[in-house]
Amino acid sequence: MDDLKTTIETLSEEDAREFVQFMQRLKKKKNRKDVELFKLLLQKKKYPPQELIQKLYPEDPNNTAYYALRKRLMQHLTEFIMLKRMAEDPTASSTVMGLLSLAQYLFDAQADRLAWNMLRKAEKIAQQNEQCELLNAVYNLQIENANRPAADDLNAIILKWKANKQNADEDERANIASSLIYQRLEQAKKEGRFLQFEATMLEVLHLYGLTNAVSRRPSLLYKLMQITRSAVLATKDFYSFETYILGQYQHAMATHGFSKAQQFYKVSLLYMIAHVLYRTRKFQKSNQYLEDLHQALQHEAKPYFAAFYTKYIFLKSANEAFLKNLPQAILALEDLLKTKINLLQPRDMLTARLGLSFLYFASGQFQKANNTLVYINRSDRWCEKLMGREWVLKKKLGELIIQYEFGNPDLALEQIKGIKRHYADVLEQPLYKNAFMFLLLLEQLFLQPDVASKKAFLQQVEESLDFEANQQEDLPSMSFYAWLKSKMVNRPYYDVLLELATA
Numbered sequence: 001m002d003d004l005k006t007t008i009e010t011l012s013e014e015d016a017r018e019f020v021q022f023m024q025r026l027k028k029k030k031n032r033k034d035v036e037l038f039k040l041l042l043q044k045k046k047y048p049p050q051e052l053i054q055k056l057y058p059e060d061p062n063n064t065a066y067y068a069l070r071k072r073l074m075q076h077l078t079e080f081i082m083l084k085r086m087a088e089d090p091t092a093s094s095t096v097m098g099l100l101s102l103a104q105y106l107f108d109a110q111a112d113r114l115a116w117n118m119l120r121k122a123e124k125i126a127q128q129n130e131q132c133e134l135l136n137a138v139y140n141l142q143i144e145n146a147n148r149p150a151a152d153d154l155n156a157i158i159l160k161w162k163a164n165k166q167n168a169d170e171d172e173r174a175n176i177a178s179s180l181i182y183q184r185l186e187q188a189k190k191e192g193r194f195l196q197f198e199a200t201m202l203e204v205l206h207l208y209g210l211t212n213a214v215s216r217r218p219s220l221l222y223k224l225m226q227i228t229r230s231a232v233l234a235t236k237d238f239y240s241f242e243t244y245i246l247g248q249y250q251h252a253m254a255t256h257g258f259s260k261a262q263q264f265y266k267v268s269l270l271y272m273i274a275h276v277l278y279r280t281r282k283f284q285k286s287n288q289y290l291e292d293l294h295q296a297l298q299h300e301a302k303p304y305f306a307a308f309y310t311k312y313i314f315l316k317s318a319n320e321a322f323l324k325n326l327p328q329a330i331l332a333l334e335d336l337l338k339t340k341i342n343l344l345q346p347r348d349m350l351t352a353r354l355g356l357s358f359l360y361f362a363s364g365q366f367q368k369a370n371n372t373l374v375y376i377n378r379s380d381r382w383c384e385k386l387m388g389r390e391w392v393l394k395k396k397l398g399e400l401i402i403q404y405e406f407g408n409p410d411l412a413l414e415q416i417k418g419i420k421r422h423y424a425d426v427l428e429q430p431l432y433k434n435a436f437m438f439l440l441l442l443e444q445l446f447l448q449p450d451v452a453s454k455k456a457f458l459q460q461v462e463e464s465l466d467f468e469a470n471q472q473e474d475l476p477s478m479s480f481y482a483w484l485k486s487k488m489v490n491r492p493y494y495d496v497l498l499e500l501a502t503a
Contacts, residue, residue, distance in 0.1 A: 004074055005041045012346045015084070016042060022080045034073045096126045096134045103141060112148040119145075120152075128261030130219045132168040139164060173208040174220050178227055180204050185231035197228045198244050215252045218265035229272055236431075238279040245273055263301035267293055267308055274315055279475060281501055283319040290316055310336065310348045314355060321359055322501050326494065330359045350376060350387055354395055358479070361398070362494045366405045373399060380422075393423055393435070394476060400442070401483055409446040416443050434477055437464040441484060452487040461488070475501065 011019060020035055033056055040052060047055070053066045085094065099122035106115035119142055126135040139161040146154040184200050201224065205211045214221050225245055232241040249269050252258070258266040270293040277286035294312055297305045313336050320329040333356040336344070344352065353372050360369035373395065376383070384392050400415040416439055420427065427436040441461060444451060451457045465481065482497035489496065 002041070002046070004070055004077075005046065007074075007077060008038065008041045011042075014346075018084075019077070019080050023076050033069050034076065037069055037073055093129070093131050093134060096122045096129075096131055096138070099125070100134070100137060100141065107145055107148070112145075113150040115145070116148070116150045116152070128259070130167070130217060130262075132164055132171050135164050136161070136168055170210065170213055170217070171220075174210055174213070174217075174223065177204045177208045177210055178223055181224065182227045182231075185228070188231075197231065197240070201228065201244075214248070215255045218252065218256075218258055218262045221248060221252055222265040222268055225269060225272055229276075232276075236279075238276050242276045242280050242282075245269070245276060249273060260300055263296060264304055267296050267301045267304055270296065271308060271311055271315075278315055278319055281322070281475065283322045287316065287319050287323075290319070309340070310344060310352075313340075314351055317355060317359070321362065322498065324498060326359065326363050330356065330363065333359065347386055350378075350383060350391070354391070354398070357398060361402065362497065364492070364494075366402055369398075370402045370406070373402075389423065389426055393419070393426065397435075397438075397480060401480075404442075404446060409449070413443065413446050416446070434465050434481075438480060438484070440464070445484070445487065453490065458488055461485075 008016075016038075020038065023032070023035055023038070036056060037052070040047060040055060049066070050061075053061045053063060056066060056069070099118045103115045103118035103122065106112075106118060119138060123135065123138045123142075125131075126138055139157055142152065142157050143154065143161065145151060146157060181197075181200055181204050184204075185197055188196070202211070205214065205224075210220070214224060225248065228241065228244070232238060252269075270289055274286045274289040274293060277283075277289065290312060293308065297308055297312070301308075313332055317329040317332040320326075320332065333352055337349075337352055337356070353376050357369045357372040360366075360372060380392050380396070383395070396415065396419050400412045400419070403409075403412040403415065420436075420439060426432055427439070441464060444457070444460075461484065478500050479497060482500050483493050485500070486493040486496040
């Protein structure tokens with residue numbers, strides 16, 4: 001495996017363009033070998049080393065020069081990724097590290113007053129953002145240079161160092177607890193057991209003496225909710241998670257709240273809550289938390305506007321669609337794709353196009369729905385790598401239903417065969433039993449369109465699809481089922497979908 005190529009393949013198209021500019025920032029010249037190697041490794045084809053050497057040095061193949069070039073390219077790549085992550089860092093840790101480095105440089109240059117100013121600034125930022133490890137490094141550098149002119153009182157520094165040590169120890173215990181919680185939830189998920197994340201969380205937090213720290217330390221609450229949410233998204237156990245995260249957030253707000261420096265954690269939790277309320281079909285309540293999120297992004301959490309705005313629009317649009325405001329839902333995504341294109345990362349672009357296609361379909365604009373998916377202009381393999389196989393499976397289900405609406409049942413049948421072949425390993429999992437049965441029912445419907453109105457087919461649908469109680473069924477699954485039911489009852493798809501979603 002080529003580690004350099006693997007690293008390069010993690011870059012988005014925009015990142016790749018920026019990286020080429022980054023390499024040329026100091027010395028622009030034509031035919032740079034490092035840029036040439038980067039572009040070769042960026043291609044889908046995997047070239048063996050000798051072929052790369054031949055392409056780079058056609059007149060005089062040079063192994064030594066090639067491996068030195070690889071090393072230089074990896075150094076450029078490491079520096080680029082580090083600087084990019086620093087620019088995108090929401091926790092200010094990179095700022096603290098930069099100030100620490102600058103302070104050390106200034107001490108070495110005998111600029112003691114400036115160095116101490118940098119350390120005080122680093123201390124303040126690290127305290128505000130609960131960066132205990134970095135704060136420990138700040139105090140150690142302060143203690144080391146306490147004999148310099150302009151230094152703070154050594155005894156005062158030592159007292160702060162001791163207090164921070166307790167928080168740092170709490171963070172270490174929280175890391176252990178988080179890993180244990182994740183491991184237990186993953187094991188339950190693999191075994192098909194009910195997650196019981198609240199009981200798991202309480203047990204592990206009690207074991208490591210962290211029960212009260214969660215509401216007192218927003219960073220810990222955010223980290224634990226992130227871990228729990230990842231397990232919930234995989235198992236679709238949104239109803240249990242709704243009660244738990246709402247209780248945790250409200251307790252945190254009532255006890256310690258969120259300081260100005262903790263707004264990232266607050267808006268992250270607000271988004272998690274709004275999303276789980278959408279998945280449990282409390283669309284109006286979800287919008288209320290989205291409004292809190294939007295207000296925060298316009299004021300105290302303004303630095304995180306770019307990171308959360310697209311998420312806000314996606315969820316707001318989805319809620320409006322189920323609140324019978326389909327035109328507004330469509331307009332929100334259209335506006336995002338037209339006027340806020342600079343905010344969209346590749347993942348956002350795919351999410352926006354799939355969501356807009358669904359909304360066009362729900363409004364009966366099948367050609368627009370199809371064009372929106374066609375405009376993605378990316379291979380399924382590329383989309384899988386970026387979004388995951390489940391996302392591509394949903395996209396392909398949408399594509400084949402659109403083809404059926406176009407009057408192309410034969411093409412839709414071919415697409416079903418392709419899905420069954422390519423996603424066999426996914427469809428055989430218990431979690432995707434309904435998706436597999438749905439494909440079989442579609443196959444039957446496409447072969448015999450008149451079967452939809454027959455009682456025998458209705459009975460077959462009820463026996464084949466194993467749905468939860470109606471109010472607990474996963475919304476995406478319900479959306480596909482609604483289309484099938486609309487054919488059985490000969491009514492508009494959107495009307496049937498709203499009935500099922502708000503039942």
